[in-house]
Amino acid sequence: MSISPHVNNPLPSNDCPHHHHSGGGIAGLALASFLSKTTTILVSVYEVKPAIGITGAGIAIWKRYWDVLDALHNISHDCAQRGIPPPTWSSGSGPVLRRSDNPSTAHDFFSLNQGPQILPRTDLVDILHSKLNPATCTVHTSKRLTHYTASSTSGATLHFSDGTTATADLLIGADGVHSRVRATMYAGDARYAEPRFSGQFAYRMACPQAELAPGHIALSGFKIWCGAGRHVTSNVLGELIQMTAYNNVPAGEFHDAWIAGVPASEIARYFEGWEPDLVSLLGAAETASRWAIHVVEPLPTFVGVGTVLVGDAAHAMTPHQGLGAGQGMEDAFILWRLLAHPLARRENLDVVLRVYDAIRRPFSLKVAERSLKNGFIYGLLLPGYETKSEVEIGREVEGSCGWLMEDCGCEAEWDRAEKMLGELGM
Numbered sequence: 001m002s003i004s005p006h007v008n009n010p011l012p013s014n015d016c017p018h019h020h021h022s023g024g025g026i027a028g029l030a031l032a033s034f035l036s037k038t039t040t041i042l043v044s045v046y047e048v049k050p051a052i053g054i055t056g057a058g059i060a061i062w063k064r065y066w067d068v069l070d071a072l073h074n075i076s077h078d079c080a081q082r083g084i085p086p087p088t089w090s091s092g093s094g095p096v097l098r099r100s101d102n103p104s105t106a107h108d109f110f111s112l113n114q115g116p117q118i119l120p121r122t123d124l125v126d127i128l129h130s131k132l133n134p135a136t137c138t139v140h141t142s143k144r145l146t147h148y149t150a151s152s153t154s155g156a157t158l159h160f161s162d163g164t165t166a167t168a169d170l171l172i173g174a175d176g177v178h179s180r181v182r183a184t185m186y187a188g189d190a191r192y193a194e195p196r197f198s199g200q201f202a203y204r205m206a207c208p209q210a211e212l213a214p215g216h217i218a219l220s221g222f223k224i225w226c227g228a229g230r231h232v233t234s235n236v237l238g239e240l241i242q243m244t245a246y247n248n249v250p251a252g253e254f255h256d257a258w259i260a261g262v263p264a265s266e267i268a269r270y271f272e273g274w275e276p277d278l279v280s281l282l283g284a285a286e287t288a289s290r291w292a293i294h295v296v297e298p299l300p301t302f303v304g305v306g307t308v309l310v311g312d313a314a315h316a317m318t319p320h321q322g323l324g325a326g327q328g329m330e331d332a333f334i335l336w337r338l339l340a341h342p343l344a345r346r347e348n349l350d351v352v353l354r355v356y357d358a359i360r361r362p363f364s365l366k367v368a369e370r371s372l373k374n375g376f377i378y379g380l381l382l383p384g385y386e387t388k389s390e391v392e393i394g395r396e397v398e399g400s401c402g403w404l405m406e407d408c409g410c411e412a413e414w415d416r417a418e419k420m421l422g423e424l425g426m
Contacts, residue, residue, distance in 0.1 A: 026059070026121075027311025027328025028174030029128035034072060034336035036133035041339060043136060044166065046143040046158070048175075052129050058237045059124055060116035060322025062404035063089055065329045067411075078127045079119070087117040089405070094222070095235075097378075097394055101227025106275035110394025114405050115222060116322055118235055124325075145175065147184045150306035152350075169346055171307045172335070174328075177294050179313035185304040195294035198318055199251030200375065202293055203267045205285035206240045212284060217277040218243075224378055225278050230270060231378035232278060243281060244319075245270065248379055254292050264288045293318055298365050303353045310335060314361075317368035320375035321401065327364050333410050334360055334417055341418075343426045351424050359417045370400050 028045060029052070035043050061069070066087060069075040076086040094112030099105070132139065144161040148171055156171035173181025177195045186192035212219060218234045218241050225232040234243040245267050264285045271278060296316040302309045311328030338344065338352045374397060376382045385393065403409060 025174065025176055025311065025328075026124065026128070026325040027313075027332055028172075029125060029132075030329045031172065031174060031310060031332035031336060032137055033128045033131035034332055035339070036131060036137050037072065038336070038340040039133075039136055041136065043138070044168070045132075045137065045139045046145060046160075046166075047139065047141045048144045050142050052139065052141070053122070053125065058118040058235065058242050059121045059325050061087075061119055061124075062116040062322070062326055062401075063087070063114075064404045064406060064409040065326040066117060067408050068329060068333050073127070073131050075127060078130075079123070082123055084119065084123065089114060094398070094401075095224050095233070096220075096222065097224050097226060097390075097397065098217075099227065099390070100225040100232075100275050100278050101273070103273070103275045106277075109390035110397070112394070112398045112401065114401070116404070118222075118237055120237065145180045147180065148307065150304065152305055154306075156306035169306070170339075170349065173307060173309045173313045174311050175313050177296060177312045177316035179309065181307060182296070182299075182309055182313050185307055185309070186299075191297050192299055195296050195316060197251055197254035198293045198295045198372075199249055200293045200318060201247045201249065202291040202319065203245040203247070203262070203288050204243075204291060205245070205264060205267065205282070205288045206237075206242045207281070207284035207286075209236065209239055209241055212241065212281065216281070218281045225274075226378045226380065227271075227274060228380050231375075232271070232282070234281060241281065241284075243285070245282065246320075246375065246379070248381065254294075256292065258292045258294065260290050262288050262290045266290075295368070298368075299361070301357055302361050303357045308335065308353050308356060315364040315368055317364075318372050318375050320378065321367070321371040321404075323367055323371055323404075326404075327367055330410055330413065331356075331360050331364070334413060337414050338417060338421070341421065341426070343421075348426060351421070351426060355417050355420045355424065358420060359413060363413070374400060 032043050032045050035041050066075065079086055094115030096108050097110040098108045146159050146161050148156050148158050150156040150171065155167060155169045158166045158171060171181060173179050175181055183193045209219060217223065219236065222235040223233070225234070230245070230247045232243060232245045234241055247270055264282065264287060267288055268279060268282045271282060294316065295318060296314070299314065302314045310331040312324060314331065315327060317324055335356050338356055344352050377385065377393060377397060
């Protein structure tokens, strides 16, 4: 994504700051849609695919992020038009933790008080795409970034695989875990330039609700089926049951395809001996895709000369709290507010980006650590947890989610950012 910084006194459009934005995923589209509300910033979005679109399972939107989307885009209205009921955020609406690896003792052991709204990923992408302002935001498809060059005086020059180039005051790398922007920013240091395999596989599947017997446990709502070494999540989404099975293997180099179609029977064998309802649920899926979960090492900074990283390009994490997209949206919200600040200029862009890095990097890294820990908890893999009661484990998981349900939580982060701007003389 490429964009141009905000100018306080409106100038002719060719003098408006111009930002290029590499990537048309959730974080990139969220930022472009927020920036579309600021008419003095020009935005170009470069997407590698022939059209804006995305694959993957339903996406978890916690209240923290829904509040932003509702305040800026009235997402509740868009969802209602698509037949998607808005969230109630009522007590008792969260996922249920279930011990599932022993058929004779399988049982629910904790119900989380609250949980996220699950949206079809394609619907969220379509909604965000519809919010782009064509007067200030241009989308370019089939554009594969190879690298960029940048200087403190002339901004960034983007180089594409088709031989073309583009220039911008600021290049925003929203190009995902495989980020070419990050690879260029950290060229020569593979620890940060390239993602690493987490040691976890996610097997994504779905089946019609009608395929399950009446009274099947999966029909009751969001479940996390826990057991030794692995776990499964399942949830009702429309007429389907969406499920993701997680398997843990030693971390290290991974040379196979990151995403691959696999027989559904391959997944079922990992859960042989688990309770019948889980085995039958996994068996009801006809096809499955295996995702090798890769993450980004904690970066020393999200900011380079004329460049900034957002979303998975900055902090790709494991999915065990459903926060990858949400953290990308929070990046987008904070960066938009900073770039749209009345005192933001080309000449103080380094200060603006320094604040973004100071606010978002430590926070997102803590979230990534917590997500990984929750995944280990679900798979009963953490030392010492064999002596904890199920209630203690459930309360710990629930406690790790409380901040996601706070009213206007992202606004509180913006208050911190705005205070920091003042301390730095803006």
